[in-house]
Amino acid sequence: xxxxxxxxxxxxxxxxxxxxxxxxxxxxxxxxxxxxxxxxxxxxxxxxxxxxxxxxxxxxxxxxxxxxxxxxxxxxxxxxxxxxxxxxxxxxxxxxxxxxxxxxxxxxxxxxxxxxxxxx
Amino acid sequence: xxxxxxxxxxxxxxxxxxxxxxxxxxxxxxxxxxxxxxxxxxxxxxxxxxxxxxxxxxxxxxxxxxxxxxxxxxxxxxxxxxxxxxxxxxxxxxxxxxxxxxxxxxxxxxxxxxxxxxxxxxxxxxxxxxxxxxxxxxxxxxxxxxxxxxxxxxxxxxxxxxxxxxxxxxxxxxxxxxxxxxxxxxxxxxxxxxxxxxxxxxxxxxxxxxxxxxxxxxxxxxxxxxxxxxxxxxxxxxxxxxxxxxxxxxxxxxxxxxxxxxxxxxxxxxxxxxxxxxxxxxxxxxxxxxxxxxxxxxxxxxxxxxxxxxxxxxxxxxxxxxxxxxxxxxxxxxxxxxxxxxxxxxxxxxxxxxxxxxxxxxxxxxxxxxxxxxxxxxxxxxxxxxxxxxxxxxxxxxxxxxxxxxxxxxxxxxxxxxxxxxxxxxxxxxxxxxxxxxxxxxxxxxxxxxxxxxxxxxxxxxxxxxxxxxxxxxxxxxxxxxxxxxxxxxxxxxxxxxxxxxxxxxxxxxxxxxxxxxxxxxxxxxxxxxxxxxxxxxxxxxxxxxxxxxxxxxxxxxxxxxxxxxxxxxxxxxxxxxxxxxxxxxxxxxxxxxxxxxxxxxxxxxxxxxxxxxxxxxxxxxxxxxxxxxxxxxxxxxxxxxxxxxxxxxxxxxxxxxx
Numbered sequence: 001x002x003x004x005x006x007x008x009x010x011x012x013x014x015x016x017x018x019x020x021x022x023x024x025x026x027x028x029x030x031x032x033x034x035x036x037x038x039x040x041x042x043x044x045x046x047x048x049x050x051x052x053x054x055x056x057x058x059x060x061x062x063x064x065x066x067x068x069x070x071x072x073x074x075x076x077x078x079x080x081x082x083x084x085x086x087x088x089x090x091x092x093x094x095x096x097x098x099x100x101x102x103x104x105x106x107x108x109x110x111x112x113x114x115x116x117x118x119x120x
Numbered sequence: 121x122x123x124x125x126x127x128x129x130x131x132x133x134x135x136x137x138x139x140x141x142x143x144x145x146x147x148x149x150x151x152x153x154x155x156x157x158x159x160x161x162x163x164x165x166x167x168x169x170x171x172x173x174x175x176x177x178x179x180x181x182x183x184x185x186x187x188x189x190x191x192x193x194x195x196x197x198x199x200x201x202x203x204x205x206x207x208x209x210x211x212x213x214x215x216x217x218x219x220x221x222x223x224x225x226x227x228x229x230x231x232x233x234x235x236x237x238x239x240x241x242x243x244x245x246x247x248x249x250x251x252x253x254x255x256x257x258x259x260x261x262x263x264x265x266x267x268x269x270x271x272x273x274x275x276x277x278x279x280x281x282x283x284x285x286x287x288x289x290x291x292x293x294x295x296x297x298x299x300x301x302x303x304x305x306x307x308x309x310x311x312x313x314x315x316x317x318x319x320x321x322x323x324x325x326x327x328x329x330x331x332x333x334x335x336x337x338x339x340x341x342x343x344x345x346x347x348x349x350x351x352x353x354x355x356x357x358x359x360x361x362x363x364x365x366x367x368x369x370x371x372x373x374x375x376x377x378x379x380x381x382x383x384x385x386x387x388x389x390x391x392x393x394x395x396x397x398x399x400x401x402x403x404x405x406x407x408x409x410x411x412x413x414x415x416x417x418x419x420x421x422x423x424x425x426x427x428x429x430x431x432x433x434x435x436x437x438x439x440x441x442x443x444x445x446x447x448x449x450x451x452x453x454x455x456x457x458x459x460x461x462x463x464x465x466x467x468x469x470x471x472x473x474x475x476x477x478x479x480x481x482x483x484x485x486x487x488x489x490x491x492x493x494x495x496x497x498x499x500x501x502x503x504x505x506x507x508x509x510x511x512x513x514x515x516x517x518x519x520x521x522x523x524x525x526x527x528x529x530x531x532x533x534x535x536x537x538x539x540x541x542x543x544x545x546x547x548x549x550x551x552x553x554x555x556x557x558x559x560x561x562x563x564x565x566x567x568x569x570x571x572x573x574x575x576x577x578x579x580x581x582x583x584x585x586x587x588x589x590x591x592x593x594x595x596x597x598x599x600x601x602x603x604x605x606x607x608x609x610x611x612x613x614x615x616x617x618x619x620x621x622x623x624x625x626x627x628x629x630x631x632x633x634x635x636x637x638x639x640x641x642x643x644x645x646x647x648x649x650x651x652x653x654x655x656x657x658x659x660x661x662x663x664x665x666x667x668x669x670x671x672x673x674x675x676x677x678x679x680x681x682x683x684x685x686x687x688x689x690x691x692x693x694x695x696x697x698x699x700x701x702x703x704x705x706x707x708x709x710x711x712x713x714x715x716x717x718x719x720x721x722x723x724x725x726x727x728x729x730x731x732x733x734x735x736x737x738x739x740x741x742x743x744x745x746x747x748x749x750x751x752x753x754x755x756x757x758x759x760x761x762x763x764x765x766x767x768x769x770x771x772x773x774x775x776x777x778x779x
Contacts, residue, residue, distance in 0.1 A: 002123075005121065005123045005124055006123065008124055009123050009124050009127045012124065012127060012128065012131070012167075012168065012171060013127065013131065015164070015167060016131060016135060016164035016167065016168060019160035019161065019163050019164040019167070020135070020138065020139075020142075020157050020160045020161050020164060021157070021160075022160060023153050023154075023156030023157045023159075023160055024153050024157060026153070026156070046319065046323070046384050046385065049384070049385075050384075050385040050532070053385075053532055053615075054531070054532055054533070056589070056612070056615075057531035057532060058531075059592045060585070060588045060589060060592060061539055061542075061543070061588075062529065062530070062531035062535060062536065062539055062540070062543065063531045063534070063535070063536060063539075064536055064539075067533075067534050067536070071533050071534070
């Protein structure tokens with residue numbers, strides 16, 4: 001009986017050892033890079049959620065139309081600035097005004113994309 | 121079995137230490153293989169703690185009394201379910217449960233693809249520190265696989281008070297809540313260490329925090345229900361130090377769940393939110409410290425151990441570490457903070473809600489620790505007891521209920537006072553009519569009437585909010601009422617899940633206020649065949665019986681019950697004499713209807729023909745349990761959803777709003 005437990009104990013140790021050691025024998029990238037969340041993805045999503053809450057408050061007659069329009073515009077500007085800063089960071093070599101137009105178009109495209117996703 | 125159990129425990133320490141080191145090397149060298157190895161270490165930890173947990177269940181279930189833990193908390197006569205539940209009856213098993221839950225949570229985090237970001241090594245290291253602590257304590261102080269010198273023929277058995285279905289749910293859910301708080305804490309510390317001050321960590325941990333809060337809620341409610349059934353004094357919350365210890369993190373996490381919404385929307389209150397989650401985590405350790413140290417008298421305390429010292433040292437270490445990290449990053453946290461745009465806004469009301477919840481936590485903490493404070497200052501241990509807590513907490517909770525009534529009516533950023541008044545009118549009129557009806561019916565007690573009126577006001581506001589939402593949706597989509605109500609909730613689960621939780625709290629408030637203000641109690645000695653009246657009930661004592669079940673002697677009174685003159689069955693309050701326990705245990709008899717509980721305890725007997733019973737009429741106690749269920753449903757809805765949808769855009773366009 002003791003041998004069985006000894007065998008089981010050894011198997012537990014070997015399994016743990018395998019989990020820990022196997023990454024060193026795997027082929028692949030050694031350098032660690034952040035594959036995580038996009039920097040601007042969350043703020044834009046949060047802004048979008050905030051705008052929806054505002055709309056809800058407006059439709060439930062807690063806000064005036066003027067206040068609602070003004071605050072919504074503020075949020076849209078904020079979202080645009082987030083996307084703009086991300087696009088700027090992603091560009092290696094900016095090329096003047098033409099590129100800025102492209103950035104603006106991308107911002108609008110991105111906002112519409114998020115909106116469509118949410119509706120779907 | 122002894123070998124495997126101890127190998128698993130020692131492996132726990134070794135792997136925790138290795139994984140901590142591998143994460144640090146991986147981060148320093150920017151090397152993926154070391155980080156992957158640390159990840160493998162965490163998966164191994166989940167594996168070995170699962171083996172330890174399975175093993176403990178096995179030796180408990182099969183009554184292997186050669187193990188000290190099994191002999192100390194079970195015996196042959198104990199039903200299987202309680203043999204297994206004895207897992208968390210003592211220190212060693214409870215520590216293993218902590219370690220098991222922590223390692224499973226850590227494994228879920230490292231396995232989650234969605235969260236494979238650069239925070240993971242930091243997060244897992246904070247969790248690994250916790251796991252390491254629990255393994256060290258188990259190996260050096262409370263080993264669940266320790267052997268006895270001589271094998272006893274039978275065990276000591278489980279404390280009779282623990283032999284209740286509550287034992288299966290209450291400790292586990294509380295532990296799941298406590299352990300769950302380690303996850304947002306770990307993410308907060310990781311964000312600070314990485315100097316990443318945006319609200320990303322909040323977004324990543326929202327579900328973890330809400331789940332931990334849900335388990336704390338379930339744990340507290342089930343704990344109250346268990347105390348009500350088992351302790352025989354007719355109450356459900358005694359402000360016992362250990363009850364308070366689980367209530368404290370519940371209060372601070374409740375505050376956190378509200379204040380994070382402000383950070384999500386406005387990137388404000390970053391220091392406050394970090395402080396709240398650190399405080400909640402520290403309070404979860406504090407709760408365990410109270411249970412394990414036995415420094416305060418409690419029905420829960422396992423006072424015969426020196427585990428409290430370990431917890432005190434670890435708690436102090438984690439607190440100093442967290443404070444150090446916050447202070448060194450304070451300038452970064454403060455940067456880009458924005459002021460509140462208008463004082464009359466949801467943001468302000470959430471701030472006020474936070475102050476009230478934190479004030480409540482402070483009041484409970486002060487009352488709980490007062491015996492120690494008084495002993496330090498005067499040399500005499502003075503317990504403040506329930507009167508202090510009731511006196512201090514009643515106005516705080518009333519203020520909280522009032523705020524819960526007002527808050528949903530106020531919009532984000534800048535509310536319009538006239539519109540707020542207009543929306544308040546109907547709910548407040550109904551609440552005042554309700555108060556008038558209570559007075560007209562001859563209900564006494566000004567404070568209770570005020571409390572009930574505010575509760576009804578809060579309930580009405582939530583119903584009216586839901587009604588307005590459904591009406592707005594129907595106007596936009598032309599849907600039927602039920603479909604509109606369903607879709608409204610489905611598309612805004614976070615908001616309406618929260619509202620259902622609030623309604624649950626209103627239902628609980630009715631139970632708590634009514635049962636405190638209007639309960640009746642009678643102690644009566646009756647002869648065989650004699651009847652007596654309490655409230656709408658008439659009780660007739662028939663006979664006293666003596667039976668034996670699984671070696672335990674049971675003495676039960678047979679009592680006929682009439683409710684408003686009509687027969688309502690028979691009840692059997694009991695005293696059970698356990699072979700393995702010196703004190704007999706009271707088994708309460710309860711008859712429940714929607715508005716009151718008949719609660720009968722067999723107090724004593726002179727002969728088979730003459731018994732003394734304590735009878736209580738507790739109004740609306742069942743509402744407390746019903747409210748608890750509503751809170752769970754609401755939290756589950758908020759958990760499943762969580763993202764605000766674009767549903768109202770349809771409506772917005774129709775209402776002439778530019779999108």
